[in-house]
Amino acid sequence: MEITFKFQRGGTRAQPEYVDYQIDVPPEMTVFDALVAVRETQDGTLAFRGNCSVGFCGDCTLSVNGAQKVTCLINVGKTQKEGVITVQPIRYAPVEKDVMHDMRKFLWDKVDVFARGVVPNGGHPVTDEELRPVRKAMRCTTCGLCDEGCTVIDVNLDFYGPAALTKLYRFAFDPRDGITSERLREGSEVHGIWDCVHCWEATEHCPFGLEPTHLIMDTRDRAVAHGIKSGYGNKMLERHYDAFEESISRKGWLDERSVALQTYGGLIKGGIKTLPLGLRALRKGKATLKPHYKRPGAEHIRKIFDRYNRDNAGLRKEKQR
Amino acid sequence: MSHRFAFYPGCVSKGFCPELYESFVRVAAEFDIEVEELKDVGCSGAGLIPAEISDPINARTLAKAEAMGLSLLTICSTCQGVIGGSALRLTDPAYRARINREHLADQGLEYQGTTDVKHFLWALVEDVGLDVVQSKIKRPLDGLGFSPFYGCYLRRPIDVIQRPERKLYLEQVTEALGGTNVDISGKGKCCGFPSLTANEENAFAMTAKHLGEAVSKGADAMVVPCPLCHLEMDGEQSEVEKATGRQFDLPILHLPQIVGLAIGLDPKELGLSRHMASTKKFVAQLQPVGSLVGAGS
Numbered sequence: 122m123e124i125t126f127k128f129q130r131g132g133t134r135a136q137p138e139y140v141d142y143q144i145d146v147p148p149e150m151t152v153f154d155a156l157v158a159v160r161e162t163q164d165g166t167l168a169f170r171g172n173c174s175v176g177f178c179g180d181c182t183l184s185v186n187g188a189q190k191v192t193c194l195i196n197v198g199k200t201q202k203e204g205v206i207t208v209q210p211i212r213y214a215p216v217e218k219d220v221m222h223d224m225r226k227f228l229w230d231k232v233d234v235f236a237r238g239v240v241p242n243g244g245h246p247v248t249d250e251e252l253r254p255v256r257k258a259m260r261c262t263t264c265g266l267c268d269e270g271c272t273v274i275d276v277n278l279d280f281y282g283p284a285a286l287t288k289l290y291r292f293a294f295d296p297r298d299g300i301t302s303e304r305l306r307e308g309s310e311v312h313g314i315w316d317c318v319h320c321w322e323a324t325e326h327c328p329f330g331l332e333p334t335h336l337i338m339d340t341r342d343r344a345v346a347h348g349i350k351s352g353y354g355n356k357m358l359e360r361h362y363d364a365f366e367e368s369i370s371r372k373g374w375l376d377e378r379s380v381a382l383q384t385y386g387g388l389i390k391g392g393i394k395t396l397p398l399g400l401r402a403l404r405k406g407k408a409t410l411k412p413h414y415k416r417p418g419a420e421h422i423r424k425i426f427d428r429y430n431r432d433n434a435g436l437r438k439e440k441q442r
Numbered sequence: 443m444s445h446r447f448a449f450y451p452g453c454v455s456k457g458f459c460p461e462l463y464e465s466f467v468r469v470a471a472e473f474d475i476e477v478e479e480l481k482d483v484g485c486s487g488a489g490l491i492p493a494e495i496s497d498p499i500n501a502r503t504l505a506k507a508e509a510m511g512l513s514l515l516t517i518c519s520t521c522q523g524v525i526g527g528s529a530l531r532l533t534d535p536a537y538r539a540r541i542n543r544e545h546l547a548d549q550g551l552e553y554q555g556t557t558d559v560k561h562f563l564w565a566l567v568e569d570v571g572l573d574v575v576q577s578k579i580k581r582p583l584d585g586l587g588f589s590p591f592y593g594c595y596l597r598r599p600i601d602v603i604q605r606p607e608r609k610l611y612l613e614q615v616t617e618a619l620g621g622t623n624v625d626i627s628g629k630g631k632c633c634g635f636p637s638l639t640a641n642e643e644n645a646f647a648m649t650a651k652h653l654g655e656a657v658s659k660g661a662d663a664m665v666v667p668c669p670l671c672h673l674e675m676d677g678e679q680s681e682v683e684k685a686t687g688r689q690f691d692l693p694i695l696h697l698p699q700i701v702g703l704a705i706g707l708d709p710k711e712l713g714l715s716r717h718m719a720s721t722k723k724f725v726a727q728l729q730p731v732g733s734l735v736g737a738g739s
Contacts, residue, residue, distance in 0.1 A: 272594075272632040276647035315640040318632040318648075319489050321598035334599070342492035351640075361639040365490055369499075374485040375453035384639055398677070398718075407677075407716045408458055418482035421549055425484075425498045428544070 122148050124197055126159055127207040128167065130219050137209060148198025152190070152206060153181045155197050168219040169208075179264030183220055184209040189269045191262075191328050211269045213278060227278075228265045231285035235308065239292060242299030251296040257331050258291035267333045270326030272318055279312050283323035283333035286314060290336045294343070302436075305344045309352025314341050348437035360384050370426035373416030378408070445569045447515035447560070448507035449477035450525070452669065453485050455517055458677070459669035461713025465698040466517050466562060468712065472578060472705055473570045477515060480506055486524040488670075489636065493531070498545035500528035501538070505546060505553035513558040515565060517698070519668035522561040523595025526602040529559050561596060563667045563697055567611045572618045580706030581731045582620030586724075588700065589624045589656035589664045590616060593671045597630040615697070616665060619704035624661040628652045633666075635674035649674055649682045653690040663693040663724050665700050672696060679719045693721040706731040 364383035385391035487496025634645035
């Protein structure tokens with residue numbers, strides 16, 4: 122079929138400069154292979170990334186007709202709209218030339234931080250059953266589409282992002298690994314797991330169904346079990362979690378006033394920080410001074426927390442060592 | 443026809459967003475939504491508390507609604523998403539049996555895995571119906587522009603929201619009320635609230651982006667179905683203005699408030715005067731009740 126590739130070769134995302142290339146290819150040909158065909162037959166200077174062409178390496182990620190795709194996994198026939206396929210760089214990756222991304226800056230350097238291999242704990246060989254929880258994360262090709270969808274990377278490219286944190290998951294929870302606690306502390310550093318806003322975009326964007334947001338949330342849960350609520354001494358973050366837990370386990374629900382005060386450093390420090398906004402809220406009738414009462418049945422909620430803390434006491438001791 | 447639900451208001455609608463709770467109760471009555479409020483249940487965990495704790499807490503809530511033979515109604519997207527996520531995990535019989543055994547059995551409770559968790563937005567469209575909503579309009583919101591802001595949990599993950607068409611309900615409601623949608627690119631993104639303690643700079647950057655886009659596109663107000671988004675967009679708006687040096691002055695309305703205004707309820711009764719970002723200019727733009735005939739009335 123006759124296809125026109127509108128290929129971005131300059132300009133910005135908002136004001137792209139396109140060059141058109143016409144080519145006749147079979148509809149079942151992948152978009153990536155069709156781009157290679159254009160480069161080989163028409164213009165050898167076209168710059169884009171790509172490697173394995175079978176959905177394994179994650180290198181050929183591009184914005185295609187405005188949606189982000191691994192281009193070797195989609196075919197020309199289904200992708201074209203009225204014979205046109207528009208090709209642009211993905212949103213947040215720096216561009217080196219045309220649609221060739223600087224993947225090192227965007228992704229690989231971050232993934233490398235968490236890519237230190239398994240440090241044997243002496244427990245192997247492991248069974249298939251034991252390895253199952255990390256098998257999903259092992260299938261990540263670092264195509265970067267989760268980072269492309271990430272709400273936090275949208276405002277701060279320094280955030281490690283879901284792809285790198287998936288790599289953290291892959292090693293931290295490998296049953297053969299002996300340094301899980303250390304990895305969780307590394308992942309809790311600034312720009313790490315606690316900066317994730319759990320918006321579920323990463324899970325929605327992953328073309329392989331690996332659910333990266335779920336993996337990050339699971340990592341956070343397990344960090345808490347290890348007694349890690351901030352890996353870089355962010356006391357506010359630690360106090361926030363503790364205040365949240367204290368409020369729910371004591372009263373059954375959230376008392377925002379006490380949580381806000383404790384988060385910002387207790388009655389005096391927190392009082393000073395929250396005073397101006399608090400006073401305005403009081404004046405408007407948005408907030409009252411009345412604290413939340415203890416909910417009926419709060420003792421049942423308390424028991425759930427107690428059991429959790431009892432079950433995880435061993436992991437917390439590991440952190441202190 | 444009346445619609446009965448077990449009602450889970452969430453902590454924030456009874457804390458820093460009392461106007462959400464009150465406007466919902468007022469509006470629900472107008473649409474024959476009968477609610478039985480669950481008072482002896484726990485906080486959903488809000489995505490902060492590990493699932494190992496929040497799943498049993500939410501199983502307890504779901505079991506109580508199930509015993510009443512009712513669906514669970516929420517007015518907070520975060521409660522909706524977190525309890526909905528627990529409900530999804532609890533469809534696994536082995537997991538459910540363990541939670542029942544370890545956490546609920548001693549209270550004489552058992553969750554069978556059948557409770558439907560529904561946000562007010564979904565109930566309004568699916569149970570009440572937009573035709574009924576339109577038939578009650580006494581003050582169409584003609585000429586006013588609203589930026590719908592879903593936040594995260596009413597858009598994703600798809601297996602928790604269950605139906606993809608739910609991703610468009612907010613626009614359908616504002617249009618049914620006579621308002622004009624002012625679409626913003628981040629309407630399904632994070633408002634910034636969950637990052638306030640971890641990374642305030644990131645949180646404010648997100649908030650500023652959404653508010654700025656809505657204002658530059660001419661929105662008169664933003665509509666949110668989540669009190670946490672409200673705390674961020676409304677409560678923190680002045681802080682975001684200080685931090686970014688930009689001025690927004692954008693009123694942020696809870697979903698029940700915009701519905702209440704269109705069916706002729708008093709802005710003060712709906713709690714509009716209790717917001718941190720002033721709603722005065724917006725309220726002045728409202729037409730008097732009964733002054734215009736809406737599409738469905």
